Amino acid sequence: MKLSTLSLFLFSCIVSFVAAETHTWWFETGWVNANPDGFLEKPMIGWNGTWPLPILRAKKGDTINLYLINGFTDANTTLHFHGMFQNGSSQMDGPPFVTQCPIPPGETMLYNFTLTQHGTYWYHSHTSGQYGDGMRGIFYIDDTEDYPYDYDEEVFLSVTDNYHHNSDYLNPRFLNRYNPAGAEPIPDSSLFNETRNVTWHVQPDTTYLVHIVNVGRFVSQYLYMEGHEFEIVEVDGVMVEKNATDLIYIAVAQRYSVLITTKSDTSQNYAFMNSMDQTLLDYIPADLIVNSTNWIVYDDSAELPGQYYIDDWDADFDDFFLRPLSNQTLFPDPDYVVTIDVVMDNLGNGINYAFFNNITYTPPTVPTLITALTSGEFATNELVYGTNTNSFVLQKGDIIDIVVNNQDSGKHPFHLHGHIFQLIERHPESFTDLVSFNNSDHAEWPEYPMMRDTAYVYPQSYMVLRFVADNPGVWFFHCHIEWHLDQGLAVQFVEDPMGIQADPNQALTPDYINSCQKNNISISGNAAGNSVNLLDLTGEPVQHKPLPPGFTAKGIVALVFSCIAGICGIAAIAVYGMAEIKDVEHRVARDLALDIEDEDDEDEITQAEEGSSSGGEVSK
Known part of the structure; x- marks a missing residue:
């Protein structure tokens, strides 16, 4: 099967795909100047001196040896292979202080694991801000x-939001007391395969298999084409029965594979649009291009059309109704239900945070996987993982339901590491009152639920996810809007901790241990780093104290003096406002530049006239 020659789809970046069972790659991080949207050149994070990063490709069953060299001089880094199960290799999953110690500057970590899945995935740094920076x-x-489906050529497409400032500028301004509402930074543009205004040269009567990934940090996007349609065949690595649609809604971190069949007539070119979900933005800057135009090109000599408009943004295909090609039925009733309520609120330092069940995720001193490996029988006790990590211990083989009650006014795309889940219910958006899950009053659940690893919940509404705890490890569950993860919208599942300890493949690698030691992080102990008394969490990192009820002492003093100042001001206005003002008419007339005569002036004129008639002098 031949590959497309489209420069559009960056095939020059594809790492060699060979039939070998082992793929060994060496990549070093570093800053590369680039101009993704054509409006501003800025530094982006590249590998081996180039950006965009390469498309990696291998086969199910292959072994990956990826050596990541931290080429930064002043920052740690990590790498996450999004959507990959990491069976028996939880330490290769990537989130810092969840499954690994971050890689310090100048150090190398080998990410070594076997591929047990097939389909469309992506990789990105799990260190705050870095994947948004490229x-x-x-x-x-x-x-x-x-x-399972026929096609002629294969292409890859990424969409993302783009910021002209990098994260070291944006993050401290976002998590700031002067941003008390937690308003997310507004993107400066959107990208289509890491650029804009792309031309995709196609052949007539050809079926393209297009793998689409939203690699953005914030904004979901709509994709739609003039005169063509998508046939969805895969989501998040799960093959599904074909579904045709004119409009795809893809949240951050989600993936779709679609079939696009071109026309026989080559006389016309067509618009291929990507558009930001404006409901996620607090405001729309005047210069923000929310609808970006790219082109499906049949004939270079033909005109490129203008923007293609659609009338109904609600006409996108609801992924809830996708049916897995495997015909996997609804898993049995749950053994354990984890109910988590999403709230955005401020703590005592004035910063707006995100909470699951009143806890904003605060990283522990020791990575949770290390705690699971070194706590012996205490590893089944959720307390050893800390009071501010929102940790849940799961038993091997249990059926787990995650009920997400979204008490926030925005959508949230949630991603579960180490698993795919069944989306068994997603309640519609509530525009008035908050709607939470009621186990005795809910919609009928589907016989063949859609399965994927990233799903969004509507505002002031809820969704229910179901999965099987069949993968021992520590797995993050978090909102994939990176701003919200930075605010603490995450929990972690410690799955079969005794099974983790019993598996020799889970033993920490030399590179892993080296990263911990270079960062002065203990390789044993509980969330506070205590390896003697595992239930003693003295010194563990915790969230800021809540805002105090009522007024603080400083607030009371400020209020008193403000009231005194206000009373004095009102008194001054009253005293001076009621005082008699001499010559008020004259003063007003002067201020208004009017030429009027008052009574005193008239008396003076009369006296002057009398003096003149008697021959006397009048002196003024």
């Missing part, structure tokens, strides 16, 4: 069997 790329895993 450390991201597509990772495609071929199946060892024939693809």
Whole structure:
């Protein structure tokens, strides 16, 4: 099967795909000047001196040896392979202080694991801000069997939001007491394959298999084409029955594979649009281009059309109704239900945070995976993982329901590491009152639920996810809007901790240990780093204290003096306002530049006239 020659889809970046069972790659992080949207050149995080990052490709069953060299001089880094299960290799999953110690400057970590899935995935830094600054790329895993749908050529497409400032500028301004509402930074543009205004040259009567990934940090996007339609065949690595649609809604971190069949007539070119979900933005800057135009080009000599408009943004295909090609039925009733309420609120330092059940995720002193490995029988006790990590211990083989009650006014795309889940219910958006899940009064659940690893919940509404705890490890569950993760919208599942300890493949690698030691992080102990008394959490990192009820002492003093100042001001206005003003008419007339005569002036004129008639002098 031949690959597309489209320069559009960056095939010059694809790492060699060979039939070998082991792929060994060496990549060093560093800053590269780039101009993604054509409006501003800025530093982006590249690998081996180039950006965008390469498309990685391998087969199900292959072994990956990816050596990541931290080329930064002043920042740690990590790498997450989004959507990959990491069976038996939880330490390769990437989130710092969840499954690994961050890689310090100048050090190298080998990410070594075996691919157990197939489909469309991606990789990105899990260190705050870095994937928004460019450390991201597509990772495609071929199946060892024939693809279930016919196609002629294969292409890759990423969409993302883009900021003209990097994270070291944006993050401290976002998490700031002067941003008390927690308003997310507004993107400066959107990108289509890490650029804008792209031309995709196609052949007539050709079916393209297009793998689409939203690698953005904030904004969901709509995709739609003039005169063509998408046939959805895969979501988040899960093959599904074909579904045709004119409009796709893709939240950050989600993936779709679609079939696009071109026309026989080559006389016309067509618009291919990507558009930001404006409901996620607090305001729309006048210069923000929310609808970006790209082109499906049949004939270079033909005109490129203008923007293509649609009338109904609600016409996108609801992924809830996708049916897995495997015909996997609804998992049995849950053994354990984890109910988490999403709230955005301020703490005592004035900063707006995100909370699950009144806890904003605060990283522990020791990575949670280390605690699970070194706590012996205490590893089944959720307390050893800290009071501010929102940790849940799951038993091997249990059926787990995650009920997400979104008490916030915005959408949230949630991603579960280490698993795919069944989306068994997603309640519509509530525009008035908050709607929470009621186990005795809910919609009928589907027989063949849609399955994926990232799903969004509507505002003031809820969704229910179900999965099987069949992968021992520590797995993050978090909002994939990076701003919200930075605010603490995350929990972690410690799955079968005794199974983790019993598996020799879970033993920490030398590179892993080296990263911990270079960062002065203990390789044993509870969330506070205590390896003697595992239930003693003295010194553990915790969230800021809440805002005090009522007024603080300083607030009371400020209020008293403000009231005194206000009373004095009112008194001054009253005293001076009621005082008699001499010659008020004259003063007003002067201020208004009017030429009028008052009574005194008339008396003086009369006296002057009398003096003149008697021959006397009048002196003024």
